[in-house]
Amino acid sequence: MESVILQIAARHMRPLLIILSLVVLYRGHNEPGGGFIGGLMLGAAFILYAMGFGVKKTQESIFFSPVTMTAVGLLVALASGIPALFAGHIFMTGEWVTFFQGSAMELKLGTPLLFDLGVYFAVAGMLTLVMFSIMEE
């Protein structure tokens, strides 16, 4: 099942989808989006590529296996709960750091974002893991 249209589409759509998934992940805190949806998009990007080029090629083109991705996601999510312990709060309490306070570029980063990143990778990893195993011939 080699489709040139699908292959070209997949080649160009994949980076766009990955960027879009990151955007969705980041903006999730204030507007619709978040780690779960972003993770689904990231997974969809890989699956689209796999539909065009086959599972084997796709796995070669991404530098970590779906299993690693899932594991990294879980670890990041778990690790995001630890800073709170050092601050003397309960495990998984949100801790925030503000950069450039007061300026136009004010940036707030906190452990919930890290947690969302973990969800993002875990969801994407699990999705590609399942799909790749089903699609593999």
Add this chain to the structure above:
Amino acid sequence: MSTGLFILILFVLAGLAPFTRRYLGNTAGWVFALFPFGGFIYYLSLLPAVNTGQLIMESHAWLPVYGIDFSFYIDGFSILFSLIVLGIGTFILVYAGYYMRPYPMKGRFMGYLVFFMASMQGVVVSGNLITMFVFWELTSISSYLLIGYHHEKPEARSAALQALLITGFGGLALLGGFVLMAIPYGTYELQAMFANPDAIRNSGLYLPALLLILAGAFTKSAQFPFHFWLPGAMAAPSPVSAFLHSATMVKAGVFLLARLNPVMGGTELWYVLLSAFGAVTMVAGAWLSITQTDLKRILAYTTVSALGTLVLLIGTGTEYAINAMIIFLVVHALYKGTLFMMAGNIEKMSGTRDITKLGGLYAYMPKAALIMGLALVSMAGIPPLLGFIGKELIYEAKVYAPSWRYLVVVASFFTNVVLVFLSLRLWLDVFGGKTPAYSKKPAEPSLALIIGPLFLVLASLVMGLFPATIATPLTSAAVISVSPTIGAIKLKIWHGFNLVLGLSALTVLCGVLVYKYKEAVIGFANKVNLRYFTREFAQLFSAGIEYFLLITKAQTKNIQHGYHRFYLMTIFVVASILVWSIIWRSDPLVLELDFSDMPLNLVAVVVLIVTAALSAVATHSRIIALIATGVIGFGITIIFIAFSGVDLAITMVMVEVLMVIMAVAVLYHLPRYVKYSATGARMRDGLVAGLVGGFMMVLVLQAGTSQLEEPISEFFKEMSYSEAFGRNIVNVILVDFRALDTLGEITVIAIAALGIFSMIKLAREQSQIKKN
């Protein structure tokens, strides 16, 4: 030094042992032996203080709220047992260091031995029932590892598992007994129980607690009918048998009974149960040992018999009985440890431990013959070894037993005759007589293999020769700890001409006679065993386990049938029945439906969804059914958008798209519809679907009209930005307020994904193997 630290050091040593072999080489046994030897000296140094009535206590907080601490309670009895464990342990380590030389993974073996030693030491000094239980279970586990050391042999594995199952079952019962025992006291501390024994005796918990504790003690100490695991455990290497199955682990049950004697003992029930089980075990062990031919199995059955004797003596509970129990404990540990080590030596030097294939070894190993001979003299209860004093005391205790005197004396007489007979047989048939053809020329065992037996026998001899100056101070405090109301008897070797001495002489005479006609006796015993005991308990036990496994397998097959559709159906039916029963009993549903302000485009979407659902049900093609469900999904997405649930809508779109891709990928592997389901099955599925859909509808409608409590959404709306700095409430809930839930959820999906991955991979590999 403290007891807690000492035990900790032993555990650490056990963990390090596998790695030390490279550096220590063959001296490992000697180096390791320094640790228990140090402990031996330490506990010996405590003895004078303890003999003046002092108690040594130590406590490390663990779960103080529940009255559970790592506390140690050291009195005369603990010290006596510690000396046995550590003293014999010292020699066992030296012996094992050399004995195990030809086997692989010696370092690990030494580690297991030290691990066991630490656990056993923990049991005997525990001052808290839970502490004791933990160490007790650790002895079971280390025993499992040691018995199964030759794990490439199936019989070693099954013997190890059998021992673990039986002692593990007993351990569970024991835990139950301990918990019940602690209820009247509110603490697990032994000290509190010793201070007020009546609290448990007068409560209704005495009977169940006693039965459970006895189950634990009897399984551990191989009492009839649980005796069979001990002979089975002879699959272990000889150092293990010499240590665990003669002097220490099997005595843990006896230790426990004696330890709890001041609290639980002295009642009628205690007396009857312990005497009955002890007496039966004593006789059964002696009887079964007659027909054995394997040196180690002969010793194992005599150990069973000795354990029975000890339990019987604790049950009897008189002044003489307790004194006899303590002395016999020491006697037995000394001679049985020696004999097991010597059995190992004989096997090592001659290549066999079958008594019918042995003989004439005296010419090759005179020193070993002498040592073993002394140990056997002690076993037969002949002066001047400590065994004589032990046996005299036992006879004395039984002649003056409170009831069933004649029965107990006869049983004891029979047992001792068998012991005399076996002593003669183990020496004369091994070292005397004709020399059969050995596979290799037997030689004197090396120093490390013989030093342990030598010292143990010397200890027995010295204590037998100087009972008043050496044996009495060692044991008197132990007697008082086991039974505070009685005193220790001053031991002596000569009691004058009396009934007991006559019994002893008669025993020896009968033993010699039995040995003279041994062919006839063994033949008779074999005949009786074949006639009446055709099935061994070990076989019954494994048959029981197999039967149990069969039942569970059949049960699992019924419940875990592997049909996904029936799992789903079970879940759906149970859920809808539960929900419907609640709906049935709650207030009647008031429908206030008003469609007047519903926009026309939404009506169109609803019509689309309903049509799609109907066509999904009616179609004969999988693809159409799939597309139809996709239409339903997207229709619902539109409804979400209409009610400004953008997050949900995006998620829904993603999920729907991926579902379709996934379904297409799966579809490729599925067979075509071979046959359409029967009408009955379709009716059934329709009913289930209707039930589920119905309750969902009613729930949604009811949720819209009824309000049970203030909705929690207000809280999230308020706190979302001020507390969590996020305006997207759904996301804030997911990653901040309920982050732990989310963590659990992603863990679950990760596990599910891994499961799917490995299942598909496994199936693929199997089909490839088939192809090839």
